[in-house]
Amino acid sequence: RKEVEQDPGPFNVPEGATVAFNCTYSNSASQSFFWYRQDCRKEPKLLMSVYSSGNEDGRFTAQLNRASQYISLLIRDSKLSDSATYLCVVNPDSSYKLIFGSGTRLLVRP
Amino acid sequence: GAGVSQTPSNKVTEKGKYVELRCDPISGHTALYWYRQSLGQGPEFLIYFQGTGAADDSGLPNDRFFAVRPEGSVSTLKIQRTERGDSAVYLCASSLTGQVEETQYFGPGTRLLVL
Numbered sequence: 001r002k003e004v005e006q007d008p009g010p011f012n013v014p015e016g017a018t019v020a021f022n023c024t025y026s027n028s029a030s031q032s033f034f035w036y037r038q039d040c041r042k043e044p045k046l047l048m049s050v051y052s053s054g055n056e057d058g059r060f061t062a063q064l065n066r067a068s069q070y071i072s073l074l075i076r077d078s079k080l081s082d083s084a085t086y087l088c089v090v091n092p093d094s095s096y097k098l099i100f101g102s103g104t105r106l107l108v109r110p
Numbered sequence: 111g112a113g114v115s116q117t118p119s120n121k122v123t124e125k126g127k128y129v130e131l132r133c134d135p136i137s138g139h140t141a142l143y144w145y146r147q148s149l150g151q152g153p154e155f156l157i158y159f160q161g162t163g164a165a166d167d168s169g170l171p172n173d174r175f176f177a178v179r180p181e182g183s184v185s186t187l188k189i190q191r192t193e194r195g196d197s198a199v200y201l202c203a204s205s206l207t208g209q210v211e212e213t214q215y216f217g218p219g220t221r222l223l224v225l
Contacts, residue, residue: 004152008150015203031210032210042218042219043201043216043219044153044201044216044218045216046214055153087152087153089152091210095166095167096141096143096158096165096166096205096208096209096210096211096214097155097158097169098145098153098155098214099155100145100152100153100154101152102150102151102152103151103152
């Protein structure tokens, strides 16, 4: 079983739609969680950290469910520019090492 | 300010050859990481430097892979006797001190193709 699992997609949605991605992780002792965004042939960039209480940044909301060991990302009012791959990232042992999921691809169409 | 830079951006080599990939981290960042990303996968950790020393090289796949950071800034990832399976994007990242809560900033990567 992979340490971090994501649905690869693609999720194909119209502009203005709300879309949600989930991610599961296997190490129950994991402490830190993130969503990174990666555009085609570009480097990953931090989108947001995920906190136990949930957090929101504009149109983006991240949630953590420790009991079920999953993380979610909700994007409201999708824009064309949101088209990218979204990587779920877990820090399994509170160190520097990041464990990435394979990513979920989002396509927002006009 | 300048971000993480990597050279070359693309490298094509033949099976069995030796390659060097360079990473120039953000100025002042003491922590440097190498990851490898295969097609359709997320990045996989290779090695972590704190200053000049390799604090964790547990992700290096085998002894054909080696990395150095002699002056605590620029790092070079070296691959001997390349194999077709080494083809991937090699990403370098840096962070200020290596603390868990710090953001790791990634470079654009080097696309390695082994023929």
